[in-house]
Amino acid sequence: METVRLSQRGAVAIATIDNPPVNALSAALRAALVETVQAIAADPKVEALVIAAAGRAFIAGADISEFGKPPVEPLLPEVLNLIEACPKPVVAAIQGVALGGGLEVALACHARLAAPAAKLGLPEIKLGIIPGAGGTQRLPRLIGAAKAFPMMLTGEPISAEKGAALGLVELVSGDLIEAAVAKAQELAAQGVPARTSEWTDKLTDADREAFEALAKDATAKSGDMPNAMALIEAVRGAFTLPFPEGLAAERALFVRLLADERSKALRYAFFAEREATHVPGIDAGVKPRPLAQAAVIGAGTMGGGIAMCFANAGIPVTLIETTQELIDKGHARVRDTYGFSVKRGSMSEAARDERMALITPAVGLAAAGNADIVVEAAFEEMGVKRQIFGELDKVMKPGAILATNTSYLDVATIAAATARPQDVVGLHFFSPANVMKLLEIVRPTGTAGDVVATALALGRKLGKVPVVVGNCFGFVGNRMLAQRTRAAERLLIAGALPHEVDAAVTGFGFKMGPFAMSDLAGGDIGWRTRKSLGTKAAVADALCEAGRFGQKTGKGYYLYPEGARTGQRDPEVEALIERISAEKGVTRRSFTSDEIVARLMDPMVNEGAGILEEGIAARPGDIDTVWLNGYNWPAWRGGPMHWADTVGLDVIVKRLEAQAAESGDATLQPAPLLRRLAAEGKGFADLKARAA
Ligand code: CAA
Numbered sequence: 209m210e211t212v213r214l215s216q217r218g219a220v221a222i223a224t225i226d227n228p229p230v231n232a233l234s235a236a237l238r239a240a241l242v243e244t245v246q247a248i249a250a251d252p253k254v255e256a257l258v259i260a261a262a263g264r265a266f267i268a269g270a271d272i273s274e275f276g277k278p279p280v281e282p283l284l285p286e287v288l289n290l291i292e293a294c295p296k297p298v299v300a301a302i303q304g305v306a307l308g309g310g311l312e313v314a315l316a317c318h319a320r321l322a323a324p325a326a327k328l329g330l331p332e333i334k335l336g337i338i339p340g341a342g343g344t345q346r347l348p349r350l351i352g353a354a355k356a357f358p359m360m361l362t363g364e365p366i367s368a369e370k371g372a373a374l375g376l377v378e379l380v381s382g383d384l385i386e387a388a389v390a391k392a393q394e395l396a397a398q399g400v401p402a403r404t405s406e407w408t409d410k411l412t413d414a415d416r417e418a419f420e421a422l423a424k425d426a427t428a429k430s431g432d433m434p435n436a437m438a439l440i441e442a443v444r445g446a447f448t449l450p451f452p453e454g455l456a457a458e459r460a461l462f463v464r465l466l467a468d469e470r471s472k473a474l475r476y477a478f479f480a481e482r483e484a485t486h487v488p489g490i491d492a493g494v495k496p497r498p499l500a501q502a503a504v505i506g507a508g509t510m511g512g513g514i515a516m517c518f519a520n521a522g523i524p525v526t527l528i529e530t531t532q533e534l535i536d537k538g539h540a541r542v543r544d545t546y547g548f549s550v551k552r553g554s555m556s557e558a559a560r561d562e563r564m565a566l567i568t569p570a571v572g573l574a575a576a577g578n579a580d581i582v583v584e585a586a587f588e589e590m591g592v593k594r595q596i597f598g599e600l601d602k603v604m605k606p607g608a609i610l611a612t613n614t615s616y617l618d619v620a621t622i623a624a625a626t627a628r629p630q631d632v633v634g635l636h637f638f639s640p641a642n643v644m645k646l647l648e649i650v651r652p653t654g655t656a657g658d659v660v661a662t663a664l665a666l667g668r669k670l671g672k673v674p675v676v677v678g679n680c681f682g683f684v685g686n687r688m689l690a691q692r693t694r695a696a697e698r699l700l701i702a703g704a705l706p707h708e709v710d711a712a713v714t715g716f717g718f719k720m721g722p723f724a725m726s727d728l729a730g731g732d733i734g735w736r737t738r739k740s741l742g743t744k745a746a747v748a749d750a751l752c753e754a755g756r757f758g759q760k761t762g763k764g765y766y767l768y769p770e771g772a773r774t775g776q777r778d779p780e781v782e783a784l785i786e787r788i789s790a791e792k793g794v795t796r797r798s799f800t801s802d803e804i805v806a807r808l809m810d811p812m813v814n815e816g817a818g819i820l821e822e823g824i825a826a827r828p829g830d831i832d833t834v835w836l837n838g839y840n841w842p843a844w845r846g847g848p849m850h851w852a853d854t855v856g857l858d859v860i861v862k863r864l865e866a867q868a869a870e871s872g873d874a875t876l877q878p879a880p881l882l883r884r885l886a887a888e889g890k891g892f893a894d895l896k897a898r899a900a
Contacts, residue, residue, distance in 0.1 A: 212240040213262075214247075219255040220392045221248050222385065230268035231261050233309045235280040237271075238287050241313075245290050245298070256392035257294065259317060260301040260385055266326065269308025272335065272475055275466055284309050284341040285459060288316035292403045297395035301388035302326040302377065307365060312339060314377075315346040318401050319391050322368035322377040323384045329365025335478065336435050336471025336844060340462030342405075344442035345454045349407040351375050354418035357443050361426055361436065405451040416447050433844075435465055469854060473846030477836055480829030480847070484675045485664060488826050489657070496662040497607060499669075503528060503576035504583050505596060507538020507569070510613060511585035513641030516542060517670045519566040520642065526568045526575050539569040545642065577603040581666070583635055585613040593617060594625040601626035609659055611635040616682040616737075620652035630656040633663050636683060637672075638838045646838030647672040652679040673837040678824035685834045687819065688848070691811040693734065696722040697745045698871060699807055700785050703796035706765040707777055712804035717842025722808070723765035727758030727775055731765075746788045751781070807867060810860050813852040817879035820895070828892035853891035861886040 211227040211234070223244045227237045241259075248257045261267060270284060291298055291313065300306075300314035302322040307329050314320045314328075322328070330343045338344060339360060347356035351374045359366065372379040380387040395401060423440040430436040438461040445454040465471050486492070502525040504515045511527065518525035527542070529535035543564060549555035568575075573596065576582045582604060584596050593612060600610055610632045612622050623632035634650025647667040651660050660676060667674025677684045699709055710721025726734065726748070735752040738745060751764060758764030759773065766775020789796050799807070816831045825831045832847020845851045852860055861878045868876035878886070885891065 267310025503579035727764035
């Protein structure tokens with residue numbers, strides 16, 4: 209297939225890039241660009257070139273799937289040098305996203321025009337790397353390092369309007385190609401303007417000073433991330449090195465970072481997240497049902513957050529409670545939550561009013577009757593859920609989707625309360641629902657394929673990361689979390705203290721350890737669940753019996769004097785833990801951070817193996833996507849299954865066997881799949897390859 213199509217308007221050639229789905233700069237496209245530029249340079253009938261693109265992306269950057277494989281010539285920096293050196297003017301016509309290498313193509317052109325819908329960004333930092341085709345050298349030359357550096361440090365794309373304000377592009381509201389051709393003709397008449405690599409007027413002393421201040425701040429915040437440090441070094445090169453040397457230094461840093469395990473993990477996560485949307489058994493041709501109107505049952509924190517998700521996506525939603533008082537309270541809470549955003553400056557008052565206008569408060573389930581989808585976020589009790597679903601069955605129109613936000617109950621049992629189980633699905637949002645990215649789509653065997661396809665499409669529309677999972681207690685995320693919670697309790701009894709466990713977990717890269725997290729969420733939640741299941745956790749139960757529910761009661765695993773949000777060690781709790789160890793006849797011992805991490809994470813990996821064996825998750829990457837987006841697993845560790853592969857499954861098997869022997873807990877014995885992969889010297893990644 210031709211990746212570049214050539215056409216001509218007068219003396220201006222138009223090269224239209226067409227490399228679906230997102231015009232990534234594959235080896236074939238790079239070669240085609242070289243061929244095009246060389247042909248244009250040699251063609252006496254052509255005076256200038258416009259580089260345009262077909263589809264939703266201008267160019268989404270380097271082809272990430274080529275990273276880690278032997279490089280294929282021509283390399284991107286060479287292609288861009290060739291574009292920049294073209295003796296005839298080259299104009300970029302940016303109609304969609306220009307990301308990474310895609311923006312770098314535009315930076316090498318002699319002028320850049322962008323449609324209002326275009327997005328411009330250098331997101332490499334999110335993949336653990338830095339721009340590798342001149343971005344760190346050309347962008348500072350074009351707009352100044354103090355403006356270029358934040359774009360590269362956050363990796364967040366900017367709008368065409370913002371790009372125009374920065375001097376990066378010229379905004380075109382009319383016909384983009386027409387404007388680009390006119391620009392090309394204008395430049396052809398004037399001669400090629402100064403090439404970006406030759407620009408120096410933006411690299412002033414004041415700009416250098418402002419950049420160094422930003423670099424100092426970034427070092428303080430992310431000093432341990434090699435890509436942030438490399439980015440600073442590369443951008444500094446724009447001031448200290450001639451262009452070709454700056455380019456070479458950038459490339460060397462880029463190549464070094466590509467080989468770093470952290471970048472590999474981030475790239476793995478990128479593809480895992482996308483693969484999760486291709487669900488085995490759901491054909492890409494299955495048509496989602498139209499969703500024009502939504503309803504949410506329950507206006508608590510969760511229900512209110514879910515209603516906000518719909519409103520944020522422009523879908524009208526009825527928020528339903530059982531009494532006027534409850535709905536007034538819930539509705540006010542939603543307004544307050546938007547109010548925080550307005551106060552912080554991240555939302556305008558007009559946007560808040562627009563969203564609030566999409567949320568209609570109502571009393572009684574009958575108000576859900578006109579909805580195409582209803583999400584139940586009521587009390588987490590099977591009886592309550594079944595009663596609601598029985599009623600919904602009577603009021604919802606035919607073909608409507610009935611979803612439950614249960615976090616661990618059996619969705620099939622809930623579905624059986626209706627006469628239309630094929631229309632029932634789990635939509636498990638994570639708290640706070642308007643913020644957290646993950647959406648577990650729980651699919652009991654009876655759920656119709658188009659209902660799952662609709663849930664996936666909805667997830668994407670709401671800006672979530674959807675993952676389809678099977679129906680079991682706790683699904684993927686909470687089922688694995690339960691293992692970590694049990695392991696944390698075991699560690700306390702064996703000799704560790706809460707602050708030691710939490711420090712090991714934050715040292716691993718989580719924002720919070722399990723005990724600080726329990727204190728934040730409220731220990732009574734787990735206590736209630738344990739009581740309903742008839743399970744026990746000696747330390748956690750004793751704390752709850754003493755009324756220590758965490759932050760809301762001023763004490764839990766830690767003390768929170770006068771509403772403090774960071775807990776302090778409490779000698780009373782530590783004495784209680786030691787007493788429980790003694791009662792159980794355990795001789796306490798100390799644990800290193802590495803031991804703590806292994807004891808917490810290995811059982812989770814083991815549960816993950818069970819989840820794969822049972823088909824609750826289709827791929828290891830689905831499990832990792834759940835943990836990365838719903839539980840703040842450190843992104844650069846790629847998720848629990850990827851992490852397990854980096855540790856070695858044989859090591860994990862041995863450690864689990866030792867834990868099982870020490871604790872006498874047979875559930876810690878390695879799952880058959882884990883044993884088999886370890887015995888074959890394989891990792892979970894091999895399994896993924898086999899399934900693909
Ligand atoms: N390389 C290879 N494949 C890519 C890709 C890339 N840069 N970007 C997207 N894709 C693939 C996805 O894997 C997905 O494939 P499947 O259909 O098989 O799942 C498909 O394109 C569509 O992607 P999305 O589902 O993400 O589509 P979207 O419309 O929601 O988003 C996008 C499009 C905004 C471009 C988004 O895909 C994205 O952010 N891509 C990554 C952009 C990026 O990081 N670029 C920098 C690359 S590094 C670089 O360029 C280094 C350098 O300096 C040389």
